[in-house]
Amino acid sequence: MSKIKVAVFGLGKIGIEYDLDSSYNWIPNQVKSHVKAVKDSIGFELTYIADIDISKLNNVKEVTGDTKYGSLEDILNLQAPDLAIISVPTPEHLKVFNLIRSAWPEVNYLIEKPMGNSYLEAIKILETAVASKRKIFINYFRRYLNNFQSLVQSYSFAKRGDLLEVFICASGTMKNTFSHFLDLIIFLEGQHIINTNNSFTVINKSSQKIILDRNRNCRFIFESTITRNSDFYMSMNYDNCKIVISKNGRVIDLMNTRGVSIEHFEISLEEFNNYQKTVLSRVYESLKLPADYEPIKDAVCIQKFIELVDLMDAQ
Ligand SMILES: NC(=O)c1ccc[n+]([C@@H]2O[C@H](COP(=O)([O-])OP(=O)(O)OC[C@H]3O[C@@H](n4cnc5c(N)ncnc54)[C@H](O)[C@@H]3O)[C@@H](O)[C@H]2O)c1
DSSP states (O other): OOOEEEEEEOOSTTTTGGGBOTTSOBOTTOOOSHHHHHHHOTTEEEEEEEOSOHHHHHHTHHHHTTOEEEOHHHHHTSOOOSEEEEOSOGGGHHHHHHHHHHHOTTOEEEEOSSSSSSHHHHHHHHHHHHHTTOOEEEOOGGGGSHHHHHHHHSHHHHTOOOEEEEEEEESSOIIIIIHHHHHHHHHHHOGGGTOTTSOEEEEEEOSSEEEEEETTTEEEEEEEOSSOOSOOEEEEEESSOEEEEEGGGTEEEEEOTTSOEEEEEEOOHHHHTTHHHHHHHHHHHHHTSOOOOHHHHHHHHHHHHHHHHHHOOOO
């Protein structure tokens, strides 16, 4: 297979800056941005980079080498690549997606999370992808990590029983940080678990804590920490075990109901710090397969759930 030609739209933090030091040189031993992931992955070629802010493009010239760069309009006048990565701010996702689609109807996409600025925007992107038979990947990166892949294949996980309670503690908003956990909940349990056709009751709702009951048999607790730390945490209590996700998703422990560890799924810090390269390797594999819209439906489901929670009042 020839190299997959890639255009990256939006050269901010996740576009490239996470991997650059203050002198615009690569930070060694990590791949946390899209541009570095493309440059470091054998199957891909960084063909174009685009941003509305020309200074951003000038700042990264040294590290992006002979990659063509320019404004969105300049780049969309050129020959279509195979994959467009959208890492512009969330309110711009749909607009940029539509511009790319008109210029390059055959391109596939990797889009940052959350998928759109609203549930409606996410649905529009999904429907367009299905109608035009384009492949789309959403960058909820943790589900692609090897520790999560191993967890879902484990015998103990298969025997977990029903989910009784989810506790999440993190800093940030539902849309930017908690959406990552919602993606993991769906990845582990399926869309039905937060599908809003289920009846949720609000037990408590404040800026620090939201407690919801799903059908009165599964409790969701979202707790906001004020200090921003990377050690965000999620525990899931089941009939037969407890799963604890810690160290930003790098470490997973599966315990029995008495808290004794049964299985431990951990990836090294180095592997975790290369998460964007891991995502791209999964994209590479998936591009060879028929389109799978389930992960995108998961991303749509997350947006619907977040909007529902926003509207719900404590009872
Ligand atoms: N997956 C993750 O863990 C993760 C982490 C960080 C950010 N994100 C998501 O990535 C997206 C970008 O976030 P960020 O923190 O990198 O933002 P940012 O503000 O750092 O960067 C956005 C870049 O897009 C450019 N831009 C804005 N509008 C544009 C347009 N119409 N056309 C071309 N370029 C445009 C800006 O000039 C800027 O360089 C957001 O949707 C955010 O939620 C995801």
